[in-house]
Amino acid sequence: MADSASTERKQFLIGLTIALLGAILFSTKAIVAKLIYRYGVDAVTLIxxxxMFSLPFFIAIGVWQARTAVPLTRSEKGQIVILGLLGYYLSSFLDFLGLQYISVGLERLILFLTPSFVLLISIFVMKRKITLLEWAALGISYLGTVLVFVHDARIGGSNVALGSLLVLGSAISYAIYLLGSGELVKRVGALRLVAYAMCVSSVACIVQFFVLRPASMLLQPMAVYGLSMINGFFCTVMPVFLTMIAVDRIGAATASQAGMIGPVSILFLAALILDEPITAIQLAGTALVLCGIYLLSKKRV
Structure with a gap:
């Protein structure tokens, strides 16, 4: 029994580590987006x-998975299409659109609401019981993130309300995706589900571009292509697979809570890439978020 508990504990911590790494990589998309926006690219073209750069990877993995996997039912196919449109089409589009109007810090603060949406939906829709430890971890990390980004929230522009609402919609959409994928991944498999859902999302984003923008918009400076490749692989392909593997190992609610490291990681990445200063308040908030994640790691499995 002791060996079994030790093995389960180890697997849980491995899953939590995978979730943390995925959250950090996924958060960098905001910084990459800000760099791309400097070249006059809009949200439709950016996404x-x-x-376009991530689709070949998802097609390759999807084909590989399909060769040995059990055929999907009609219901599972429909769920994958819905999840693909919710999770990485609608959510990503609203996020990038909102980033045109608000700072990276405020965007991260709003997206940080995702775990609470996951928990609330779990409570009121899926009738799941939330432990006191989970609430404590979430509360402490909320406090840390508010400290980190409070000054960003106070900085307003003419379109800050619009940008905030767009990113809020992104957070809600992604929360629904996480919960939906958590139920489906057990039957379909993590890699297969991500590959198929991302193919749906990619096609939707590309079709949207050709409907709303002229083909001439495909001609951009080389820097835009380079940043888009980074955005496609390191900020999309890797984190979505890491997140889905984490959901498979530790569940949607815990994986989303582990994503609390994302807003904090932005501090150091922004300082390194965008030369933004790190203040004592930001460091204090970082400590609180890490404390919350530590509490989460002590959750009994």
Whole structure:
């Protein structure tokens, strides 16, 4: 029994580590987006390039998985299409659109609401019981993130309300995706589900571009292509697979809570890439978020 508990504990911590790494990589998309926006690229074009560069990887993995996997039912196919449109089409599009109007810090703060949406949906829709430890971890990390980004929230522009609402919609959409994928991944498999859902999302984003923008918009400076490749692989392909593997190992609610490291990681990445200063308040908030994640790691499995 002791060996079994030790093995389960080890697997849980491995899953949590995978979730943390996925959250950090996924958070960098906001910084990459800000760099791309400097070249006059809009959200529709940005997300189209992102998916164009990531789509070949998802197609390859999808084909590989399909060769040995059990055929999907009609219901599972429908669920995958819905999840693909919710999770990485609608959510990503609203996020990148909102980033045109608000700072990276405020965007991260709003997206940090995702775990609470996951928990609330779990409570009221799926009738799941939330432990006191989970609430404590979430509360402490919320406090840390508020400290980190409070100054960003106070900085307003003419379109800050619009940008905030767009990113809020992104957070809600992604929360629904996480919960839906958590139920489906057990039957379909993590790699297969991500590959199929991302193919759906990629096609939707690319079709949207050609419907709303002229083909001439595909001609961009080389820097845009380079940043889009980074956005496509390191900020999309890797984190979505890491997140889905984590959901498979530790569940949607815990994986989403582990994503609390994302807003904090942005501090150091922004300082390194965008030369933004790190203050004592930001460091204090970082400590609180890490404390919350530590509490989460002590959750009994």
């Amino acid at each position: 189209a390039f992102r998916m």
